Amino acid sequence: MSDAAKPWDAALVRQWLESRFDAAKLDQAAADRRGYDAQDDYDKAAAEEWVCRTLKADLCVNDQAALAARVKQLIAQDEYRMTGIYDDVRFERNVRGTLRKIAKMTKSNSGFDNRLRYQ
Structure with a gap:
């Protein structure tokens, strides 16, 4: 059962990021x-x-390897700036968790087609 690797689809990744961005705004409200x-x-x-x-x-x-490198760079970042949050430590922990999720998705090139609001 050898499955051919799917090619990287930058448009699908952008759509996923946009839909998750919109869902996060709704969840915040x-x-x-x-x-x-x-x-x-x-x-x-x-x-x-x-x-x-x-x-x-x-x-x-636009590139799978570049996205993986950028996510890795963001995970290694010391702090993340955002106004209006309640707990900085909790916020940073959640940022790193979301980045780890995207890193796994990027590595396996899967999951970007799931654009449901609740994941």
């Missing part, structure tokens, strides 16, 4: 309306929004 109890959810959505905004504006999306 929903968490904001729920108030204090949803601060974790807000920070998680803000982290995903930050990652998607950072990557979708970058030209590295």
Whole structure:
């Protein structure tokens, strides 16, 4: 059962990043309306929004190896700047988690076709 490797589809990756960016914005708004109890959810959505905004504006999306290198570089970054979050440590942990998820997806070149709001 040898499956031929799929070619890198930059347009699909951009669509995925855009849909995750939009979903993160909606999740932030929903968490904001729920108030204090949803601060974790807000920070998680803000982290995903930050990652998607950072990557979708970058030209590295055009090449699988370049995207993998950029994600690795972002994971190694010491801190991530964003205003309006509740807990910096939680936000940074969620950013790194989202980046690790994208790194796995990039390495296997799979998962970018799943554009459902809740993943």
